[in-house]
Amino acid sequence: VFLKKEYRKHMAWVSYTWCNAEENFPFYSSDGWRPSPHHQEHELKFAGIFNYRQFYLSASYVYGSGFERFAIETADGTKLDQPYRRFDTALVYKFKPGKMKAEVGISVLNVFNAQNIKYSNISVRSIDEINLVGIYADAVSFTPAVFCKIEL
Secondary structure: OEEEEEEOOEEEEEEEEEOOOEEOOOOOOOOOOEEOOOOOOEEEEEEEEEEEOOEEEEEEEEEEOOOHHHOOEOOOOOEOOOOEEEEEEEEEEEEOOOOOEEEEEEEEEOOOOOOOEOHHHOEEEEOOOOOEEEEOOEOOOOEEEEEEEEEO
């Protein structure tokens, strides 16, 4: 479901996704369907762009319910099925010096530095004939950036 509203020079939208992704492979010990690696039942996104003269302020929020296939805990206590939460924002200033077009801005990804894990960052490796080890990496951490764009 996707809803979008425009009002003058401003925009806002919200989307919701429901998913039930399962897989059945003959090499699993049980005969049955299991949640696939990308099975995240719920995802909710909000975003908006607000314009005041040459300034553009944008913000977005993503919530994902987590990946139940990875309902395991690492040795340090990290749960791999935790929800995914991220808030991003940016401020852009557009201007025209002479015959050029220019933009300068700042953006911040993961403003609140939520500790997220994405399913694509999780892998299981064999360390010998019997033991497996899970390897994971965090998703995007707090990331500020500045930029300048000039068109001649």
